[in-house]
Amino acid sequence: MAGSELPHAAYYGMSSPRAGSGNGPADEAALVALARGGDLPAFEYLVAIYQRRLFRLAYRMLRDRGDAEDVVQDTLTAGWRMLPTLTREEAFGGWVYRTATNRCLDVLRHRTSHPQDLPGADPLADAAAVATARDSDREADPHHTAEVAAELESLRRALSLLPADQRACWLLREVHGQSYAEIGAALRISPQAVRGRLSRAREHLSAAMTQWR
Template identity: 45%
Template sequence: MPALDTALDTATLVARARDGDVRSYEQVVRRYQAPIYRLALRMLSSPADAEDVVQETFLTAWRRLSQLHDDGAFVGWLYRATTNRCLNVIRARKPVADVELDTRESPSPDGRPERAAETGAQMSALVSALDRLTPEQRACWLLREVHGRSYEEIARAIGTTATAVRGRIARARAQLAEVMSPWR
């Protein structure tokens, strides 16, 4: 069997997958698994929960490909499904008094331990600040600032208007700027 052309665009791969080509869908999964996982991990702060959400999202997408009428809309559909699943997980969680996050410091590229410690403290503060945002604010901020989605795409992903998305992002940015001000 010939190797699948890696230069195919996502819409073509999705169209082939809808026609039953499992290898095309596998390529779509390989292409988007990492960014979707990063989104889920940042929203949920739990690698296990993020892995579950990603697996469920791709499985559901495979099962529902026939419902997608515009192959070019697949990526937005995938982000929307992931965001909604993450929001459902967050809403279903019971409040936890002490949540332990993985804030291990990565080695400093310049070899200076004090710089590594400062970077670790910044990342810890950012993770903590993101956890204090509402789930909707966190989703909007991550989709915009980390994943580069447009306001319209985010609005479709979380089922609101672009104006509401802009407001949530503005509030999230203000909160994050306040928390992160010591590192400016």
Template identity: 50%
Template sequence: MGVRVTAMAKAAEPSLDDATLVARARDGDIRAYEELVRRYQGPMYRLALRMLASAGDAEDVVQDVFLTAWRRLPQLRQDAAFVGWLYRTTTNRCLNAIRARRPVADVDPDTTETPRGDARPEHAVEISAQLAALTEALRTLTPEQRACWLLREVHGRTYEEIAAAVDGSTTAVRGRIARARAQLAEVMRPWQ
């Protein structure tokens, strides 16, 4: 009975904030770090997948990012900066991978996110076509524009966070996002 009460009490414990988990992980608490990985593995993977257009490359980048984060956790000066640091590291690893290879690999349709089921198949087909067009349009952006646009529009990061992630100024980030939006709007005009 005592085990059950402990498990129930643990389940009722509110989830810890990121800064607390980072502090605990820095002190060697592997479960705290596992929780951070669970929270941010999905967003980092989606960012890497959209930047690299390759599920395998995205998995490799994300795995490397989290291994590096674990090793370098003691170097992180502010516990609350962990998420921004993850985005910056993931973005930089993706940009390095893009620069190392040209052209960008094809997206594997079996591994990309697909629209949820729809009662009207023609609507689902239209959405799939729009996503394919957007994926193709993203390829026309420079890697830096793609990174800035994805971090802002898909991941909701602030201009300051993006500037830190791409190691640039907020003015440069705003310019890249504006150019990316204009270019994407032009390419996606038939879908409006």
């Protein structure tokens, strides 16, 4: 596999895998094996699987669309370059999550010490759409829609006040379903440390969201 750039067809505008193509662990391992051998369409499928997931993680971590897009692009470009060195196909998913998380933390470390309200849409807006779409009756109820939006705004603000490592733990666990071991590998801490940070994050968010119980 020559070159260090992400293949042009795998940028943000490409479509998701076709319905019925499957993207479970076995299918993903097969795609990784093909991509590692230089199969460009296989890698494009991997990009289609991961780009939205990684963007949601990066956007919620960084609260800036441009920075989040850069993190995803850098992560997937690095993923293309590292494929020949990958020894286990099943390790690809953990690697991209770990790399994206650490790139987000790097961005946060290098930001100025002057906090500001970053522009862009609510990073949890997609969750609001899901919540309202679940109930067709409520979906047409402006009061319910406004209530969901206000609750998610409170969650967004509470998340933004968490230390970066706690925010990462909470997002990786609660939104992306990562195990304690996977989160620990991403943050280079022990699973026990993950539990501690996650507990503190949940305590803070629980207190912040009291009015919504």
